[in-house]
Amino acid sequence: MRGNEKDGAWTRPLRIHLGLVFVVLLIGIAGPMLWLSYDRGHDAAYEAIDLEMASISERIVDHYRIAFADKLAMAQLAAALDDMATSPPASLDEKRSFLFETIELAPELDGIFVGYPDGRFLRLVSLREGSPWRAPLKAPEDAAAALEMIIPDAAGGPTVRWTFLGADGEPTSFIPTKPTDFDPRTRIWYREASQATGPIATEPYFMPFSGAYVKTIALKHKTDPGVVIAADVLMDTVARFLDEERVSPNAQSYIFDPNGKLIVHSNPVLMAELTEIADGQRGDDHVDLAEHDTLLPQIDAALKTLGSGRTHFAHAGKIYEVLLAPIDFVSAFAGYTIAVAAPRSDFTAEVDRGLHQGLAIGAAVLGVGIVITIIISRLISRSLMTLTGQALRLKDFDFSEPPPLRSRISEIVTLNGALASARIAISSFGLYVPKELVRRIVDSGLFDRRAAVRETVTVMFTDIKDFTTISERNAPETVVSMLSDYFELLNGCVEANDGTIVQFLGDSINAMWNAPIASPDHALDACRCALQMKAALADFNAAQRAAGKSELITRIGIHTGPAVVGNVGAEDRLQYTAMGDTVNVASRLEGLNKELGTEILVSKQTRELCPGDIEFTARGEVRVKGRAEPLEVFEPHRIVAPAQSGT
Numbered sequence: 001m002r003g004n005e006k007d008g009a010w011t012r013p014l015r016i017h018l019g020l021v022f023v024v025l026l027i028g029i030a031g032p033m034l035w036l037s038y039d040r041g042h043d044a045a046y047e048a049i050d051l052e053m054a055s056i057s058e059r060i061v062d063h064y065r066i067a068f069a070d071k072l073a074m075a076q077l078a079a080a081l082d083d084m085a086t087s088p089p090a091s092l093d094e095k096r097s098f099l100f101e102t103i104e105l106a107p108e109l110d111g112i113f114v115g116y117p118d119g120r121f122l123r124l125v126s127l128r129e130g131s132p133w134r135a136p137l138k139a140p141e142d143a144a145a146a147l148e149m150i151i152p153d154a155a156g157g158p159t160v161r162w163t164f165l166g167a168d169g170e171p172t173s174f175i176p177t178k179p180t181d182f183d184p185r186t187r188i189w190y191r192e193a194s195q196a197t198g199p200i201a202t203e204p205y206f207m208p209f210s211g212a213y214v215k216t217i218a219l220k221h222k223t224d225p226g227v228v229i230a231a232d233v234l235m236d237t238v239a240r241f242l243d244e245e246r247v248s249p250n251a252q253s254y255i256f257d258p259n260g261k262l263i264v265h266s267n268p269v270l271m272a273e274l275t276e277i278a279d280g281q282r283g284d285d286h287v288d289l290a291e292h293d294t295l296l297p298q299i300d301a302a303l304k305t306l307g308s309g310r311t312h313f314a315h316a317g318k319i320y321e322v323l324l325a326p327i328d329f330v331s332a333f334a335g336y337t338i339a340v341a342a343p344r345s346d347f348t349a350e351v352d353r354g355l356h357q358g359l360a361i362g363a364a365v366l367g368v369g370i371v372i373t374i375i376i377s378r379l380i381s382r383s384l385m386t387l388t389g390q391a392l393r394l395k396d397f398d399f400s401e402p403p404p405l406r407s408r409i410s411e412i413v414t415l416n417g418a419l420a421s422a423r424i425a426i427s428s429f430g431l432y433v434p435k436e437l438v439r440r441i442v443d444s445g446l447f448d449r450r451a452a453v454r455e456t457v458t459v460m461f462t463d464i465k466d467f468t469t470i471s472e473r474n475a476p477e478t479v480v481s482m483l484s485d486y487f488e489l490l491n492g493c494v495e496a497n498d499g500t501i502v503q504f505l506g507d508s509i510n511a512m513w514n515a516p517i518a519s520p521d522h523a524l525d526a527c528r529c530a531l532q533m534k535a536a537l538a539d540f541n542a543a544q545r546a547a548g549k550s551e552l553i554t555r556i557g558i559h560t561g562p563a564v565v566g567n568v569g570a571e572d573r574l575q576y577t578a579m580g581d582t583v584n585v586a587s588r589l590e591g592l593n594k595e596l597g598t599e600i601l602v603s604k605q606t607r608e609l610c611p612g613d614i615e616f617t618a619r620g621e622v623r624v625k626g627r628a629e630p631l632e633v634f635e636p637h638r639i640v641a642p643a644q645s646g647t
Contacts (some may be wrong), residue, residue, distance in 0.1 A: 006232065008294070025275070026303050044557075064510065073197055074105075075218070075566060076199070076229075077220055078098065078102070078114070079219055079220065081098065082223070083095055084114055084221060087116045087118055087150050088151060091153065095122060100145055100169035101169070103126045103145055104169075107237065108237040109234070110131075110212050110233065111232045112124055112231040113232075114227060114230070115189075115227070115228045116184070116226065117185070117226055118154070119150070120184075121148070121150035121184045122147070122149050123147070124145055126144075127143045133210045136209055137164075137175070139164060140172065140173060142166060142172065145165045145169070146162050147164075148160060148161075150180060158180050160177065161174060161176075162175040171509065174459075177190055181625030186229070189218040189228070191431070193230065198219065198439070199217060201215060201216070202218070203215070203263075204278060205278055212232070213275040215232070215235060216231070216232050216233075217233065218230035235263065235264055235271075238264050239271040239528055242264065245596070246342075246388070247340055247342050252266055252342075253266040254266070254341075256337045256339065257335070257336055262436045270289055270292055294316070295315060296404065298320075299341060302322055302339075303324060306324055307324065307326075308325065308337065309323075310324075319343065319344040319345075320341045320342065321342055323338075324338075324339050325339075328479065363491065387416060390503060418558055436546045436628065452564050452566030453565060454563070454565075455514060455565045456514060456563075457563050458513040458514060458558060458559070458609075459511070459513075460510070460513075460526050460529070460530065460586060461590040462490065462508055462533070462555065462557075463508045463590050463591070464552050464554055466470070467552075470550045470552070474550060482550070486540070487504065487509070490509055490539055492536075493532045493533045494511045494529055497513075497525040497528055497532070498522075500513070502576065508586050515565040522560070523606045524608075524609055526558050526560075526606065527606065527610055527613075527636050528572045528614070530600045531636060533556065537553075540552070555591075555594065555600075556593070556599065557589030557590030557593065559589055559606060560582070560603065560605045560609060561580075561582035561605055563579060565578045581627070585631065586603075588624045589603060589624075589633060596619055596622075598635045600636055601619065601633045601634070602616070602636060605635065607634045614639055614640060615636070615640050617634065620632070620633070621633075
């Protein structure tokens with residue numbers, strides 16, 4: 001405690017920390033830095049050129065290694081798997097699972113595929129946003145990848161079948177099988193890899209069907225040299241990286257093959273022309289490319305004369321720094337070269353301006369800076385305290401309108417607007433997901449991760465009798481209005497008895513007790529809730545009859561038992577739910593009401609947890625789908641004694 005108190009004694013408002021830090025920095029650094037910048041500015045500028053050029057070289061080479069060498073490692077892993085050596089459709093699920101995981105881990109991959117000596121072929125292509133395969137395949141919006149399989153039909157002729165995969169890698173739909181003339185054994189990647197002793201890499205080429213500009217990495221299987229594993233790397237992803245990782249605003253980046261042919265350019269216009277060259281739409285030379293990049297002829301000349309290292313040349317009245325970095329980390333890519341060219345003025349112009357301006361305004365900035373720092377630190381601290389209060393109210397699901405916040409700091413204004421938008425979004429979200437469910441999940445500590453635990457819970461399912469007929473006889477607007485009133489009524493009963501509505505399923509409700517918050521009387525609470533629903537619906541239906549509207553007769557099933565309860569789903573979308581036999585039995589009991597002519601059925605397990613509190617009538621043993629043993633069921637009628645709250 002003393003340590004905490006001692007630490008707390010040094011805790012001060014943000015404005016004091018900001019003011020102290022900036023004042024000390026301004027006084028202690030501004031003066032010496034102005035003099036040093038004047039004395040060593042130009043030297044630092046030229047050193048910056050060396051560092052920046054070396055840094056961009058390392059980053060580009062690293063990315064090239066990720067784009068090719070790491071993908072080669074994935075292909076080598078596939079070449080070591082026994083499942084890949086067997087012709088499809090043998091071990092198809094294992095093949096599909098591995099290929100899908102590879103695509104998910106490698107956004108630079110256009111596809112990964114396997115060719116077999118009998119002409120069979122298996123390929124998985126990515127359908128992520130921007131994929132060139134999505135349009136020609138007319139892929140569904142929810143498809144994450146597509147699996148192409150070429151196998152012979154009964155007559156021995158090759159046929160192709162495309163299967164679309166969802167985000168979990170499982171099949172969702174397919175394109176009907178049709179004949180094809182594709183034979184992997186005729187492809188250059190297959191022929192070269194099957195004859196080579198190690199991995200090979202093709203020259204970049206254009207794929208007519210998808211319109212992708214790719215480079216193929218291939219190698220033969222370790223146990224069957226007739227099986228070839230290959231992967232297509234999208235050259236556009238390499239080009240985008242070159243464009244994003246510019247060493248300076250006016251820099252250009254290139255990648256040349258061993259013959260000095262340009263295959264990747266950081267300029268999107270040039271990259272589009274390279275794709276057209278690969279597609280055969282224009283001649284295979286750099287004359288047309290030089291119209292858009294006048295540096296290209298001199299880059300070509302430097303590549304031929306120097307090969308690698310640093311050089312510079314004059315162009316259009318400017319001096320350009322040039323870096324030539326060979327790619328020698330994988331034998332399959334030996335001879336490829338990365339070139340980066342940037343005008344020297346990009347590095348020195350700002351320093352020159354700073355040198356002249358710094359001395360003139362340094363002293364004034366120092367004095368004014370101290371005053372401004374104190375003022376801004378106070379404004380920031382005050383505004384942040386207001387925003388902190390808003391965030392705390394939002395955490396407590398308090399959606400009341402906060403007092404207006406005025407600030408001249410754009411980030412604070414933006415944050416205030418974001419909190420306002422979040423308040424509106426969360427309050428609106430509460431109309432779709434019960435706020436109490438969210439609050440309970442947060443209180444239980446399960447909100448921030450995908451977690452599931454085994455719990456004994458009581459599960460309820462409800463369903464409206466003949467709802468399909470009611471929907472057919474009434475206008476959709478009328479049905480929606482009735483359902484809204486109906487759900488509001490049932491939701492009130494569930495909340496009044498410490499339950500949680502997990503999900504609205506059409507005209508049904510799935511509710512649960514004893515999770516996410518423990519409740520010792522969960523079975524009794526659920527039964528009491530069902531009886532309250534029945535009574536409340538009697539009044540509701542009386543009003544419906546009086547208004548000439550359809551009655552909503554509800555059947556209810558309740559079962560108690562173990563279930564796996566928690567958050568399930570993807571990283572960016574979770575659902576709190578329960579899974580297991582207990583949930584299935586509760587759903588089946590709801591349906592058995594129709595056969596037994598009852599409105600509420602509970603299992604023996606639920607009945608045993610309500611001794612003497614509710615009057616039940618035994619309805620015998622029934623067979624429930626999915627269970628070998630018969631299930632004894634009961635119909636609750638009325639509450640015998642007042643229920644004792646367990647919460």
